[in-house]
Amino acid sequence: MNIGEVSERSGLPTKTIRYYEDIGLVEPLRAENGYRQFRESDLHKLAFLGRARHMGFSIEDCRTLLHLWEDRTRASADVKKLAKERLVQIDRKLEELKEMRNTLAHLVSCCAGDDRPDCPILSDLSGL
Amino acid sequence: MNIGEVSERSGLPTKTIRYYEDIGLVEPLRAENGYRQFRESDLHKLAFLGRARHMGFSIEDCRTLLHLWEDRTRASADVKKLAKERLVQIDRKLEELKEMRNTLAHLVSCCAGDDRPDCPILSDLSGL
DNA sequence: CTTGACCTTCCAGTTACTGGAAGGCTTATG
DNA sequence: CATAAGCCTTCCAGTAACTGGAAGGTCAAG
Numbered sequence: 001m002n003i004g005e006v007s008e009r010s011g012l013p014t015k016t017i018r019y020y021e022d023i024g025l026v027e028p029l030r031a032e033n034g035y036r037q038f039r040e041s042d043l044h045k046l047a048f049l050g051r052a053r054h055m056g057f058s059i060e061d062c063r064t065l066l067h068l069w070e071d072r073t074r075a076s077a078d079v080k081k082l083a084k085e086r087l088v089q090i091d092r093k094l095e096e097l098k099e100m101r102n103t104l105a106h107l108v109s110c111c112a113g114d115d116r117p118d119c120p121i122l123s124d125l126s127g128l
Numbered sequence: 129m130n131i132g133e134v135s136e137r138s139g140l141p142t143k144t145i146r147y148y149e150d151i152g153l154v155e156p157l158r159a160e161n162g163y164r165q166f167r168e169s170d171l172h173k174l175a176f177l178g179r180a181r182h183m184g185f186s187i188e189d190c191r192t193l194l195h196l197w198e199d200r201t202r203a204s205a206d207v208k209k210l211a212k213e214r215l216v217q218i219d220r221k222l223e224e225l226k227e228m229r230n231t232l233a234h235l236v237s238c239c240a241g242d243d244r245p246d247c248p249i250l251s252d253l254s255g256l
Numbered sequence: 257c258t259t260g261a262c263c264t265t266c267c268a269g270t271t272a273c274t275g276g277a278a279g280g281c282t283t284a285t286g
Numbered sequence: 287c288a289t290a291a292g293c294c295t296t297c298c299a300g301t302a303a304c305t306g307g308a309a310g311g312t313c314a315a316g
Contacts, residue, residue: 069250075245094225127175
């Protein structure tokens with residue numbers, strides 16, 4: 001099938017699919033006219049990539065996951081390790097965001113938000 | 129003062145400070161030997177920027193905040209608006225991350241993580 | 257035969273830096 | 287006085303993961 005159909009069925013933009021080919025994540029065949037010809041297996045790979053990216057795995061993690069996926073003899077421990085690392089990352093990011101949220105929510109609630117120039121948000125940012 | 133001292137006192141890497149000058153966030157003077165000469169006011173600006181970035185404001189938001197900060201007549205409502213928008217962004221990102229976390233945590237707990245090839249994480253990613 | 261929807265490649269831009277090379281200035285030491 | 291360490295300078299390139307756009311080839315319908 002052509003890239004348009006793959007895009008539709010995988011949910012990935014055509015630009016992204018071409019990019020994934022560029023960086024060697026998929027290798028579609030080529031028709032005589034130069035059009036990319038995707039097999040069902042390519043579609044599956046792309047859908048896999050879409051889901052892995054949706055979970056926040058980096059492209060390089062995705063590459064590894066793809067290899068693990070295709071290696072019928074891999075140990076599930078290898079996959080679990082990657083997923084756990086990603087989980088740790090997510091938890092770190094969550095903490096960071098929660099802290100930002102708290103500070104900002106506090107400041108917003110302190111700020112009158114009217115047409116007077118007085119503003120606790122800026123005061124805080126200026127270090128006072 | 130020279131860039132090294134400003135870096136130390138603001139907590140920003142020298143590279144970042146030069147970059148901020150490039151994009152017009154600060155405009156230090158120059159000594160005869162070509163070295164940047166920062167005033168106290170420049171240091172304050174940079175520290176302000178550091179804190180704003182730490183709250184996750186984009187560079188463009190920071191530019192706006194800086195203008196508002198320097199405009200003694202601005203309405204606090206303008207600042208509050210920006211902060212609220214940032215808060216909404218943070219909340220969206222938090223939701224996204226929490227969902228990732230849930231899915232991933234579930235999968236990790238389901239995965240034996242031993243040397244058998246069977247792995248629910250990959251099964252899920254492959255869409256089964 | 258032309259129109260419109262596909263498809264192709266290639267180049268540039270995004271965000272916010274970061275690293276490194278090549279070289280000038282300053283200060284302390286041998 | 288020479289030199290070495292430790293500042294500082296500019297400029298170029300790279301990062302992550304795409305995204306947008308230009309210029310142009312292909313295909314099916316009318």
